Amino acid sequence: MKDHIDAVESNNPGGEEELQRLLAPDVDSLPLSPPSAVQSNFVSYFAPDFMKPGHDQYVYRHANGLCVIGLAPSHVAFKDKVGVTAVDFNVGKTDRSGIKVTGKRKKVFRIGELRCLAGQRFKEAMLLLICGSNARHFESNSALCKVCTNDASYIVRCCVKGNLLEVNDRLIKQPGLLNSSADREGYIAIIMPKPADWLKIKASLIDIEEYKKLKEVC
Amino acid sequence: MLNETGDTRVINDCEAAATAAKVSFSDDARRMIPGEEDMRILSDAASKVSPEAVKDLLSLGICIGCVFRLSWVRGHIFSRPSILLSIFNPVIGEPTDSSTHRPTRIEENKDPGSVHSSQVSECEPVICSICLGVLQFTYFDDQKMLVKKDSADELAATIANLVKKEGHEFDDFSLEVSIPSVITENENVVLFYMKKKYGSEQWFQEKTQSERISAKDALKLSLCSPLEKLLGVKSSVSSTFRIRLTYAPPGASRKNQNITEKRQECKRRKTGAENSFSTVHGSLIYGIECSEVTTSKADAGIRKPSDGLEDHENSDCFKFLLEKVNQPCHLEFHCYRTHIYIGGRYLKYSRNVSQTRWYIDDERMGEASVEIIGSNILPMCLCDNYKFHAAGREDINVRMLGSGRPFLVEIQNSRHVPSEALLKEIEVKINNLENKLVMVKNLKLVGSHGWSLMQEGEEEKQKQYAALVWIDRPLTDEDIEAISSSKDMQILQRTPIRVLHRRSPLEREKIIHWMKIEKIAGSSQYFLLHLCTQAGTYIKEFVHGDLGRTHPRPEESRHQLSFDVGDLFLVQKVDATN
Numbered sequence: 001m002k003d004h005i006d007a008v009e010s011n012n013p014g015g016e017e018e019l020q021r022l023l024a025p026d027v028d029s030l031p032l033s034p035p036s037a038v039q040s041n042f043v044s045y046f047a048p049d050f051m052k053p054g055h056d057q058y059v060y061r062h063a064n065g066l067c068v069i070g071l072a073p074s075h076v077a078f079k080d081k082v083g084v085t086a087v088d089f090n091v092g093k094t095d096r097s098g099i100k101v102t103g104k105r106k107k108v109f110r111i112g113e114l115r116c117l118a119g120q121r122f123k124e125a126m127l128l129l130i131c132g133s134n135a136r137h138f139e140s141n142s143a144l145c146k147v148c149t150n151d152a153s154y155i156v157r158c159c160v161k162g163n164l165l166e167v168n169d170r171l172i173k174q175p176g177l178l179n180s181s182a183d184r185e186g187y188i189a190i191i192m193p194k195p196a197d198w199l200k201i202k203a204s205l206i207d208i209e210e211y212k213k214l215k216e217v218c
Numbered sequence: 219m220l221n222e223t224g225d226t227r228v229i230n231d232c233e234a235a236a237t238a239a240k241v242s243f244s245d246d247a248r249r250m251i252p253g254e255e256d257m258r259i260l261s262d263a264a265s266k267v268s269p270e271a272v273k274d275l276l277s278l279g280i281c282i283g284c285v286f287r288l289s290w291v292r293g294h295i296f297s298r299p300s301i302l303l304s305i306f307n308p309v310i311g312e313p314t315d316s317s318t319h320r321p322t323r324i325e326e327n328k329d330p331g332s333v334h335s336s337q338v339s340e341c342e343p344v345i346c347s348i349c350l351g352v353l354q355f356t357y358f359d360d361q362k363m364l365v366k367k368d369s370a371d372e373l374a375a376t377i378a379n380l381v382k383k384e385g386h387e388f389d390d391f392s393l394e395v396s397i398p399s400v401i402t403e404n405e406n407v408v409l410f411y412m413k414k415k416y417g418s419e420q421w422f423q424e425k426t427q428s429e430r431i432s433a434k435d436a437l438k439l440s441l442c443s444p445l446e447k448l449l450g451v452k453s454s455v456s457s458t459f460r461i462r463l464t465y466a467p468p469g470a471s472r473k474n475q476n477i478t479e480k481r482q483e484c485k486r487r488k489t490g491a492e493n494s495f496s497t498v499h500g501s502l503i504y505g506i507e508c509s510e511v512t513t514s515k516a517d518a519g520i521r522k523p524s525d526g527l528e529d530h531e532n533s534d535c536f537k538f539l540l541e542k543v544n545q546p547c548h549l550e551f552h553c554y555r556t557h558i559y560i561g562g563r564y565l566k567y568s569r570n571v572s573q574t575r576w577y578i579d580d581e582r583m584g585e586a587s588v589e590i591i592g593s594n595i596l597p598m599c600l601c602d603n604y605k606f607h608a609a610g611r612e613d614i615n616v617r618m619l620g621s622g623r624p625f626l627v628e629i630q631n632s633r634h635v636p637s638e639a640l641l642k643e644i645e646v647k648i649n650n651l652e653n654k655l656v657m658v659k660n661l662k663l664v665g666s667h668g669w670s671l672m673q674e675g676e677e678e679k680q681k682q683y684a685a686l687v688w689i690d691r692p693l694t695d696e697d698i699e700a701i702s703s704s705k706d707m708q709i710l711q712r713t714p715i716r717v718l719h720r721r722s723p724l725e726r727e728k729i730i731h732w733m734k735i736e737k738i739a740g741s742s743q744y745f746l747l748h749l750c751t752q753a754g755t756y757i758k759e760f761v762h763g764d765l766g767r768t769h770p771r772p773e774e775s776r777h778q779l780s781f782d783v784g785d786l787f788l789v790q791k792v793d794a795t796n
Binding site: 034038 | 567617619620684686688690712715716717718719720723738739740741744746758762763764765766
């Protein structure tokens, strides 16, 4: 480690002190507890009782328009002592975890060129072929996945109409992420809505202050 | 061919022509009027050509310069066509076809005593069927006026005046000439004819392996020395200052594209021509059809493909093929300096300055951009515009500290090459701007190799950063030790959410070479994280995890810390690997 520091010094004589000075923050002006990355980069919205009572979900909207969907802390699944034990993406017509949006956004796949990789499920392959943008258009009430506790299972829905860009497939192997950090590593999916669609759905969402009041969550 | 009286008469005529035409020759240029040495060169050249061939070609409407070129004569003889003609005067005598030729304008200015020259010049066509006047120094200028110069010297004088008007400073120059492709096509037609007619003659066969000088090179050769004398500097291929002459065939230059295309079409359609005269006629008609379709001025000198020329050609038929040309090319003159690169390193002290000018929906993002470097260089170098290139980039809210980021400013058409002193002045000026947002170091001229240095800099190097980080519990010594001991940690980064809307979703593997925690006095939860990473790593996401989408490879068991980024600084290390 020392030689790296030396390397900087020898190439930047006298500059090292200057650098230290520039880097050192003004401690007194630092807040005791700074906002988290999520808090700084997203605006939090909530969809309480989405389609069913107790199915509380969040929608974190980034400045660039992307929406991260997940389970709000007051979701009925968390009422269970043990919490979430499994996550299943095989809902609706296709297995959502098969969605892998590749880099080639503009490529149009043709049914005639369908190739299944060994072991790949036919349904997943079909999903990849379906539309030109290689990302699936979903309605707000489309199912994303099913979260299971010991006793029950609950459907998680998109909440926002748009292109489904990503699902958090880590949840398959690590469903506990929902219990420990549903608002971060336990996110469910990322959706890109069109501006008009966002405005429509935004009207039915509530902000964090309203949510806290509503659900008496601190 | 050549006799003593011919020599003296030539010299007298030239001097008379000079005074009569009242060309503003400098004393140096006057010495270009052939002295003994030049006459020796000329007579040597003259001995290489066949007088019959010369007469024949002249009668076909080809200028004397092109006649000599096609006879494999090279060297500095193309500057004054009138001299070349006068060599042949005794042989040529009366003009054969007065309808094709008429006295050139300059004759009107001559003294009666040099009526001899006027007879000579009458042999030459007004506009050459091959070079369209290029080697006759005849052209339409940008005012669409017909201009005829007597010699390369005169044309050089006009060019030199135009150059001086542009106000460039230069130590050398490079002359570029562009002539229309139709000239080469015309030449091929004539070469084919010559081969058919003279191929069996000795003078032709002796030379057939040598190379002929092209019209373009002949022009450049004749213009180079006078330009050097008039501009006072040498010509050099590597010069950044370019003088460009562009000849366009008569008729709108835009139509030129159509003409070439149609000609290509004609060529394509003419496949496998049979050995018959009728085919020649057929293609001749085709050629005319093509020309009429594309432009109203059929005297654009459109040539037929030489595919159609077969054994039966004689010079009568040939005259059909070489249409009479009565309009020269348009000459466009342009001088400019090619790109010059100024390189250096920049530092960015502001968290509100983007690297390049950035607008979203007409709204300016950030209060300035690093391109103010370029906008400060522009007026000092008197150039037309600039392009800013940097080796890598940083976000608008990330500072660039340490030794700085390499950049190149490409300036276009500067009126002079900036000196070291001027660059120093620019550096001082930028560094003393009021708001001190950006600083530059080591500003200097770089050659084209600077470009490859930049690209290397982007891809291969390791980058060093410093991030202000906060954790939700006091820092322990174990934390510090765990961080310091991790070397070359492999991480996987999915495309960060903050750029996912405009970048392809990919998973990238990156390496964090080393990390070091620097405690901050007065706080147990804030600290500086110094790290050195592979180029292209998203630092913010590495620190805060991006909802778990950036993480160490699962195989790596690392001491897990939960960090939130409070702030991010950027430091550039001078590479120990270089």
